[in-house]
Amino acid sequence: MTSLPHDTSAPGAMPAGGGPTIPNRLLGVGDIVSGSFRTVLAAPRIFLGLPLLVAIGLAVPAVVLFSLALATGLASERATVLVGLIGVAVVVFGFAAAYVLLRMTGALVVGAYRVALGERPSLGQVWRDGAGVVWRMIVLALIFVACYLAVVIAIVGIVLLLGSDRAGEAGIIAGLIFVLGLIPAFYWITVRLVFIFPVLAIERTSPVASIGRSLALTKGSWWMTFGRILMLGLLTVPVLMFLSALTAPLELADSTSGDAAARAAWGVGAAVAAILSAVLNVVFQVYGFTYVTLMYIDARRREQAPAVGGPPQDRPVGPGSSYPYGAPGPSGIQPYPGPRPMP
Template identity: 30%
Template sequence: MTDTPGWASPGTAPSNEEREPGASGPTEPADRPGHTPPAPQPGAQPPGPGVKWSKEQPPPGQWSAPTGAPSPQQTPPPPPPGPGWTGQPPGGYGGGYGGPPAGYGGYGAPGGPGAWGGGWGGPPPAAKPGVIPLRPLGVGEILDGAVSTMRTHWRTVLGISLTVALLTEISLVLLQGFVLNDALAQVRVGNRAANPDEVFRALPDMMIGAGIIAVVTTIAVVIATALLTTITSRAVLGRTVSLGEAWRDARPQLPRLFGLILLLGLIVFGVMAGGALPGILVMAVGGDVVAGAGLLVLGLLAASVVTTWLVIRFCLSTPALMLERQSVVKALSRSAKLVRGSWWRTFGIMLLTGLIVRIVQVLIAIPFAVIGAAVSGDGITDLLGTGGGHTGWAYLIIQGIGALIGSALTLPISAGVTVLLYIDQRIRREALDLELARAAGVQASGAGAPGPVPGS
């Protein structure tokens, strides 16, 4: 038995019917287990209150049952720690006096008004008016959002990607047929006639050709990203957009977009040229070719690391330019600000997307390469890269058709991931989900809710 007001155990105070009128103290707890009341002695006085009881007791009938409302003198139980508290409150509440049965998540019926712990399943889910939920995204949700955009708006998306891929592949086929054949023929894997000196002399031409291909591919990806930015941003809100609307929205930004491409190309070219310059100078002045080639490789490796860091840092500049109507320099600054502190996460997502895109392109291109090798007069040597001469036009054209299909299917994925990664970074840093919810006309009930993001 405790003396603390308001926390007395059940059964310590009898009801009014069991008390004699005028009694001044509590009755003996005869129903306590294991307790045998002593036998009354003849002539002995009834036992008085114990030493712990005050001589002045309240009038009869003033003791209320524990199930009633607490008296003003009683200390109310402390409130639970906060929303979502599902444990038992101190002193046995939540299964004790007048409360719900034990096991409920708090005071009152589960899930009822004012019930603590009614949200047993965690915070409410975020609104999802379009292809992504309006909250910080995981890696799988970004990839799924890009694929869902392409699947939902396939006419507009494939129209844009097919046009860009067609122009890109035509340029690459012509470039390889007229420019790169001579350089590539000198460094075939199985060409035994080529000695190390010839390989090193052909290396600059190969680098130039690979750089041109990389520039053309980058331009295609940037243009596709710019044109698909409008479609993806509308898909996030659950709205559709036609090809004409996407073009009208992107057309005013095209001069700035080409300025952005030119500036990024100059930055990458400057870094790579700076890394390759020492090796090229050593070979040009007639020094040791092997030492010059080694220095060239080391310089290119160091330049590649710096280029990769810069590319990831500025990878969100295209959607920032298109959606925020920023200038070229402001778009680069915005991308650097959004990526700051999340470089490795951004790098991992872009690397994973690149691997997926490349695997899909290779799987689509292999059958066309086999068909081109069978149709071409050079036969299987073109497929294995062991031929010593020029690659036939039939092989280049058929292989280009396979590359065209692969690019048309993968460009929307690359562009969609870039746009959704930009939106995800703004949600994490600037609470863009609230603005998107207002634009979509929904209530972002789970927006900004704490908790782990799957796959992040």
């Protein structure tokens, strides 16, 4: 199992290419915003190349399946059998695509973690690192679905009970208050569970343990965590404005009028706008994964700050220690898994 990050103070331990992209101290929101940009730009092959490769790898079979379905729909002989076979292929492709996308997300999170702390892993390394997160995330998703169904059933039962004739008008008011009270509860739990994916990808915990770990990392810092998530949301505003600027001329144009050249120009413009919009969305999604990963790194530092009597100094993983943390120190807390400060 891989031990990382390396001790950058040891000769030859730092891979060529650069140092940490975040300062070696507790991070402010400005550090996270700018550090996320630096992290993505420090390893474009990982953060831009990997999504591009995955997009191409998924687009080719998708186009083939669509073409087969279209050709089958136009055929008259044995169409039912072929449609059934294509349906099975689509289901298989859907599961394969879900696996690839989850693995890519895990690779991007681990890649952001390693690059931010000073490593420059290869594309193949982070792709291998992302393998362990897939099945954990699937199990976690099943747990969430079961919990969601249980909560929905309980909510419907409570609302029906409060809104019954026996409960009367007071019951209806109580039911309305209960439903409105679920909104802040939803936001509360969403913020508390924001670190589930980084924990699964980096700490390699079990799905159930990742829930408790995220709750521990956000304990006592709900408002700070919420504010940082809100900042990430505010960063979407210029992205949406840019997308609107791309598509606004197309919405004003009429593709059914004019000569053939005008319609062709409209089609080319629509295609270019769609491609740019897709690329921009992917880049911002990658930035979002990186942003949350840096939030996780800071949460780890804040978790250890009281134990070390102040802002922690990143310490390397020791020889023989398991990925990604070393053995607990005298205080019982694992040393922070980062490189030492660069000179």
